Amino acid sequence: MxxxxxxxxxxxxxxxxxxxxxxxxxxxxxxxxxxxxxxxxxxxxxxxxxxxxxxxxxxxxxxxxxxxxxxxxxxxxxxxxxxxxxxxxxxxxxxxxxxxxxxxxxxxxxxxxxxxxxHRHDSVFSALRRVEQGEPTDRREADALMAEVIDDKPTRMFLATNLVRDDDRVLRLRVNLDAIEAGYGQIxxxxxxxxxxxxxxxxxxxxxxxxxxxxxxxxxxxxxxxxxxxxxxxxxxxxxxxxxxxxxxxxxxxxxxxx
Structure with missing residues (x-):
């Protein structure tokens, strides 16, 4: 569809x-x-x-x-x-x-x-899952969570463009990570x-x-x-x-x- x-x-x-x-x-x-x-x-x-x-x-x-x-x-x-x-x-x-x-x-x-x-995005998916589970309230905290698995700062900055605040001021992923991971073989x-x-x-x-x-x-x-x-x-x-x-x-x- x-x-x-x-x-x-x-x-x-x-x-x-x-x-x-x-x-x-x-x-x-x-x-x-x-x-x-x-x-x-x-x-x-x-x-x-x-x-x-x-x-x-x-x-x-x-x-x-x-x-x-x-x-x-x-x-x-x-x-x-x-x-x-x-x-x-x-x-x-x-x-x-x-x-x-x-x-x-x-x-x-x-x-x-x-x-x-x-396959080459395991660390990227892991970093985003850490943010998802950690529920950061500011970008510094989100970056620290991603830094646990990704050393490269520009990569973390790029991934952070997928974060938006919800009504509780928590930074959430706006990408559908479940669908992307499920379709990764197709990608x-x-x-x-x-x-x-x-x-x-x-x-x-x-x-x-x-x-x-x-x-x-x-x-x-x-x-x-x-x-x-x-x-x-x-x-x-x-x-x-x-x-x-x-x-x-x-x-x-x-x-x-x-x-």
Whole structure:
């Protein structure tokens, strides 16, 4: 069943840029990018199911999530757009391009390849469960709980974007962690659909990330034969670590398609 996702829409004419966040992210993580790009074009940023402000629902497979995004495009009157996806969101937009090629003018894929990955988020889930069980009332306390299993401060700061206060002033998770953990095997699987995707494609990868390592480029190009691969001096969260460069690369790519 399709989930009615929450989204922001800058408004404007022409083929929009549709932004799809990664695992445990949200549209909020992209606000500065939306502000930058909306000066040139319409930008839609959405919260996937079980993330951000969107409804909670069972199932995290890529066909389901791609249909959710297609429904947002339909609600916004978008018949064709440029799709940007980071990590899990990159697999979502690849799936959408396979299932509904008529909707996709181009793809921008940030630090993900169309392959299955090993499980790698045990510490992340453990950290969030500690916050859930500890019921912190301030962010310092929440950070201390996550620090019991995650040393990396930027990772903890990213995870903290999923915390909101309830009526009792307790910080609660707004993500549906139960559904995400139950669907984790689906999240780590390859994108849905079949065949290669014949649209202009920009792949941005981080030099300090192994998500799009050199040995995965053959598999990537089998699915994205028109991919232009560029490497930023960053880890997996390259859109935050190298925000300005990331924005410039995306703007340059889209401008080349407008010529």
């Amino acid at each position: 399709t989930v009615s996702l929450e989204y922001t829409d800058s408004g404007g004419q022409g083929e929009p840029l549709v932004i799809v966040h990664g695992l445990l992210g949200s549209a909020d993580n992209w606000r500065s990018h939306v502000k930058q790009w909306s000066g040139e074009r319409r930008v839609i940023a959405l919260d996937l199911r079980n993330h951000g402000r969107s409804p909670h629902a069972e199932g995290m497979d890529y066909d389901q999530m791609a249909e959710d995004v297609a429904a947002v495009m339909d609600r916004c009157g978008v018949t064709r757009g440029h799709l940007l996806g980071h990590s899990m969101g990159g697999k979502v937009v690849m799936t959408l391009a396979r299932l509904h090629p008529e909707l996709v003018a181009s793809l921008i894929v940030a630090d993900i390849a169309p392959v299955a990955y090993e 780590m699987a390859p994108p849905g659909g079949e065949g290669s995707i014949d649209v202009p494609t920009l792949v941005l990868r981080g030099s300090r990330s192994d998500y799009v390592a050199d040995d995965l480029l053959e598999s990537l190009r089998a699915v994205l034969p028109r991919a232009e691969v560029k490497t930023l001096d960053a880890g997996h969260w390259l859109h935050t670590e190298r925000a300005q460069e990331f924005q410039e690369q995306v703007a340059e790519f889209l401008a080349s398609l407008d010529d």
